[in-house]
Amino acid sequence: xxxxxxxxxxxxxxxxxxxxxxILHRLSRGAATVKxxxxxxxMSGPAVSKxxxxxxxxxxxxxxxxxxxxxxxxxxxxxxxxxxxxxxxKRFWDASYARLDNYLEVLKKxxxxxxxxxx
Amino acid sequence: xxxxxxxxxxxxxxxxxxxxxxILHRLSRGAATVKxxxxxxxMSGPAVSKxxxxxxxxxxxxxxxxxxxxxxxxxxxxxxxxxxxxxxxKRFWDASYARLDNYLEVLKKxxxxxxxxxx
Numbered sequence: 199x200x201x202x203x204x205x206x207x208x209x210x211x212x213x214x215x216x217x218x219x220x221i222l223h224r225l226s227r228g229a230a231t232v233k234x235x236x237x238x239x240x241m242s243g244p245a246v247s248k249x250x251x252x253x254x255x256x257x258x259x260x261x262x263x264x265x266x267x268x269x270x271x272x273x274x275x276x277x278x279x280x281x282x283x284x285x286x287x288k289r290f291w292d293a294s295y296a297r298l299d300n301y302l303e304v305l306k307k308x309x310x311x312x313x314x315x316x317x
Numbered sequence: 318x319x320x321x322x323x324x325x326x327x328x329x330x331x332x333x334x335x336x337x338x339x340i341l342h343r344l345s346r347g348a349a350t351v352k353x354x355x356x357x358x359x360m361s362g363p364a365v366s367k368x369x370x371x372x373x374x375x376x377x378x379x380x381x382x383x384x385x386x387x388x389x390x391x392x393x394x395x396x397x398x399x400x401x402x403x404x405x406x407k408r409f410w411d412a413s414y415a416r417l418d419n420y421l422e423v424l425k426k427x428x429x430x431x432x433x434x435x436x
Contacts, residue, residue, distance in 0.1 A: 202334045210333035214326045219402070226406060274409035281403035283338070287345060288400070290393035 209276040212256035225272035328395040331375035344391035
């Protein structure tokens with residue numbers, strides 16, 4: 199199985215690592231340089247850079263324009279796509295959706311009972 | 318970089334493929350046998366089985382007990398975890414959260430202006 203290359207798959211792949219998810223949490227508090235991003239991790243510079251590249255390829259982070267510091271910033275759009283994808287399954291765990299499902303079920307039964315009135 | 322083995326990472330990894338996501342959508346409509354799951358894909362049986370194993374390892378699907386058919390069913394719990402993770406970033410794209418942020422900002426300023434009254 200080769201890794202998939204579509205945007206959503208690249209996002210999911212980038213999120214499949216606790217260090218990369220921690221980096222995104224750090225950037226949710228504001229832009230940060232590679233040095234600042236690396237500080238909390240017991241990890242070599244090149245290892246952190248590799249994680250940053252995966253996040254960048256998925257469009258989850260971007261580099262600032264300041265030539266010398268190049269602070270990284272969070273780009274939330276791909277995370278919104280993930281939230282939307284997962285949200286499609288919301289009715290499986292959300293009680294208010296479950297109630298809506300029950301209600302639609304009742305409507306369907308009512309319709310059957312009374313037959314098609316507009317058919 | 319070795320693949321991470323924590324539960325959330327395994328879930329994200331399993332979701333990093335359009336075929337596997339399509340299988341979950343199929344199972345959201347009800348339990349299905351491997352044959353039924355495979356039908357829409359131009360893919361060998363073993364390739365589909367491989368995808369099913371990745372989904373199963375992440376706890377996203379489970380096998381029914383019926384010995385002969387062993388229909389697969391969706392287990393939504395890991396998707397809920399993904400939704401929760403992504404939801405932590407909601408304020409970056411949700412307008413209602415942006416309004417809440419603004420409101421908290423106003424409260425903070427008011428507090429500064431009036432000084433600590435209960436301090």
